[in-house]
Structure formats: structure tokens, C-alpha cells
């Protein structure tokens with residue numbers, strides 16, 4: 001019988017974490033990283049686990065879902081968390097790192113591990129895989145072109161996306177409900193029906209050509225609508241065209257799909273372009289006036305808990321400070337708190353719910369795993385978390401043990417559940433949020449107590465899962 005071994009493609013956050021986990025389980029790992037021979041448009045060094053943008057791993061407290069995810073990763077022996085602790089810089093309640101030191105620690109740890117061999121080479125094809133020798137693809141949002149083509153051939157080109165057009169998300173309880181009204185366009189509910197396209201990125205644009213909701217009116221409507229008068233529209237439009245656009249990397253410039261143009265690009269095409277696009281008022285009647293508003297912004301519920309709403313079709317590259325200022329000119333959003341700002345950037349990822357199981361194995365080829373941003377998660381910590389579970393499972397497979405994933409009551413399990421079970425017709429990569437975790441049976445009334453109760457349950461369930469995994 002051949003010796004157990006794991007091959008990993010991509011030495012980023014997910015690939016390094018996966019390599020560390022598999023090697024820690026006693027399985028030899030070969031890790032392929034194409035830099036420095038083949039650079040990406042964003043990475044600047046030859047180090048493994050280079051942080052391409054911010055140096056923040058976000059919140060680090062248990063009343064925050066990403067804080068919980070980090071604590072779970074620590075308990076699972078995460079290399080990325082250990083390196084982050086060792087390179088921590090002051091950042092209040094967040095975990096931010098000295099990026100140079102962070103990447104240096106990860107690179108050294110991987111290079112010095114006796115069971116890991118690092119090969120600096122671009123892989124242009126998916127390596128062959130077997131139960132004894134599984135493969136993890138963790139090549140990230142900037143996966144090289146040749147490998148992207150191979151992945152598209154494997155999963156089907158309709159299930160691999162290349163751009164992310166992200167609309168801003170606001171906290172529901174910061175919306176002024178006296179100014180907005182709930183209604184679906186033409187009173188057609190989306191519940192139980194296909195969702196419209198072009199409202200969340202190249203992915204959405206690629207999956208459906210239908211822009212029409214054709215469900216049944218339930219009398220309530222699926223959207224919150226922010227109506228604008230002609231004066232309010234004029235103020236918003238002026239602010240938008242004078243707002244500062246985010247600095248983007250060269251590859252991002254002028255390569256937008258028509259289906260997911262940034263709102264500022266549409267605004268520069270003409271004063272009414274937005275009114276015929278994402279701000280179109282047709283099919284909406286403002287109950288306070290009994291008339292169609294001059295323009296409208298639609299907000300759609302973004303998570304199961306209903307505490308996040310995204311601005312439909314509002315992908316943008318306006319700088320975050322300006323973005324908040326401009327978006328707060330929309331009636332109802334004057335005091336809005338943004339959970340996420342809008343963005344458009346290159347992002348190669350698979351349609352997780354179509355392609356992946358919750359163990360991060362490819363459903364049609366279980367000896368192959370996807371991990372990291374490529375698997376359809378969003379963010380440094382989430383990418384590393386998926387690599388962690390993929391690495392453990394690849395090692396389990398290689399040594400003849402069953403694969404498994406932590407329960408959905410944990411943050412790491414909820415992420416796996418989201419990636420493998422979200423609505424495939426409308427799939428978008430997600431950060432970890434409490435909203436994608438299994439709800440509490442008896443939730444405390446206060447929001448803070450609810451979050452802490454979710455974290456407490458998650459850590460108890462993770463410990464139980466770990467205990468069972470150790471006994472198996």
C-alpha cells in the first residue's frame with residue numbers, strides 16, 4: 001500500500017494552516033507555492049501567508065463572531081493564530097499584527113517542520129488525488145490563470161467566479177424604519193422563487209439571467225425600500241460623483257462586468273443611469289404618498305437572523321470614509337452602521353453549495369478539497385479556519401479515518417455549513433457572523449447576552465467534538 005501523504009497547492013493563510021494541521025497529525029505534506037517565480041498582482045514578497053491588505057484579523061472578544069472563531073482555532077492548535085499572537089500589535093479589541101513578523105513566523109514554522117516539504121512552483125493542473133494521497137487546493141482569490149481554467153473545467157464554468165462585487169451591509173436596528181417601507185417590486189415576493197440576478201456580483205450575474213421576481217405576494221414584501229425625492233436624489237448623486245474612489249490595484253481597473261458595475265461608474269454615465277438601474281422606483285408605491293417615489297434604494301435581508309440588510313446592486317469602490325458619508329444621505333440610512341462596505345475586486349471562488357461538502361471535500365471527487373477564499377469564504381481568519389478543517393480531514397482520509405466537521409453550533413462548523421448549504425442560486429462568500437450559526441433554543445433577551453450565550457455553547461460543543469475526535 002502506498003504511503004499516506006497530502007499535497008497542498010497554495011501557501012497562503014489556508015494552505016499553511018492546512019499543511020500545519022495535516023503534518024501535526026503525522027502525515028507528510030508537500031506544499032506548492034508559486035511565488036516568487038510567479039507573482040500575483042497583489043502579493044509583494046516571497047513569504048508564505050502574506051497578508052495582502054489590512055493587517056487586522058478583526059475582533060478578538062467572545063461577543064463577536066470572528067472573536068469566537070479565533071478562540072475555536074486556538075483550541076484546535078492553529079498555526080495562524082499562534083503566529084498572530086506572536087506578532088500582535090496594539091489594536092484595542094481587535095487582533096492586528098505586524099505583517100512582516102507574522103509572515104516570517106509562519107514561513108519559518110512551515111519550512112522547519114520535519115514533515116512539510118515546500119516546493120516553489122506554479123501548478124497549472126490539479127494534481128491527481130487518491131484516498132491515501134488527497135489534495136487540497138488553496139490558491140486563493142488570485143489563483144493563477146492556468147489552474148483557474150482547470151478548476152473551471154472540474155466544477156463547471158458556471159460554478160467558478162472571478163470577480164466579487166460586494167454591496168454594503170447595514171445593521172437592521174440602525175435603519176430608520178419611519179422612513180422606509182417594506183414591499184417587493186410589483187408586490188411580487190421572492191419567497192420560494194428564484195432571486196433576481198445582478199445584485200451581488202459576477203457570481204450572481206453568472207448564475208441567472210432572470211432579473212424578475214415571480215413569487216407570490218405575501219402582503220409584506222421581501223425588501224425594505226428607501227424612497228428618495230428629486231431633491232434627495234440630486235444631493236445623493238452630487239455627493240457620489242464627487243466621492244473619492246478607493247485606490248485599486250491595476251488589474252481591477254476597467255474590467256467590470258456590465259452586470260455588476262460600481263454605482264459611481266454608473267453615476268458618471270449620466271444623472272439618470274442609477275434611476276434606471278439599482279435605484280429604479282418602478283413597481284414600488286410609497287404608502288405615505290400613495291405614489292411611486294422619484295428613486296428608491298432597496299435593502300434585502302442578508303442573514304438568517306434578519307439583523308443584516310444589504311443595499312441591493314450597490315457594489316462600489318468609493319473609499320470607506322466617503323462611502324459611509326454618501327450612503328447616509330439615503331433616507332432611512334442617516335444613522336446606519338455598516339457591517340461591511342461595498343467593494344469590487346478580483347476574487348476566484350467556487351460556488352460552495354454546489355461543489356463542496358461540509359468537510360471541504362469536493363462532492364464529486366472526495367479525495368480533493370478546496371480551502372481558503374477559493375472555497376467561498378471571505379476573510380483572513382475564515383480562510384485559515386477552512387484550511388484548518390480541510391487539513392485535519394485530508395490527514396484523516398490519508399490515514400483511513402473518517403472525515404468530520406465541528407457542529408453547526410460552533411463558528412467553524414457554521415462556516416462549513418454555510419459554504420456547503422447556502423442558496424446556490426444566490427451564493428456569495430461570507431465572513432463568519434452569529435447570523436449563520438444555529439440559533440439558541442432559549443435566547444436571552446439582550447443582544448450582548450445572546451452573543452455571549454452563543455459563544456459559550458459553541459466552545460462547549462467544540463470541546464465535546466474534540467474529545468470525541470480524540471477518542472475515535
Ligand SMILES: Cc1cc2nc3c(=O)[nH]c(=O)nc-3n(C[C@H](O)[C@H](O)[C@H](O)COP(=O)(O)OP(=O)(O)OC[C@H]3O[C@@H](n4cnc5c(N)ncnc54)[C@H](O)[C@@H]3O)c2cc1C
Pocket residue numbers: 009010011012013014015032033034035040042043049050051052053054055121122123124138139140141142143144147345346347371372373374378379380381383384
Ligand atoms: C485585494 C484583496 C484584498 C483583501 N483584503 C483583505 C483584508 O483586508 N482582510 C481580510 O480579512 N481579507 C482580505 N482579502 C480576502 C482574503 O481573506 C485574503 O485574500 C486571504 O489571503 C485569502 O487566503 P487564502 O489562503 O485563501 O489565499 P492567499 O492568502 O492569497 O494564498 C493563496 C496562495 O496561493 C498561491 N497560488 C496561486 N495560484 C497558484 C498556483 N497555480 N500554484 C501554486 N501556488 C499558487 C498564491 O501565490 C498565494 O500565496 C482580500 C482579498 C483581495 C484579493
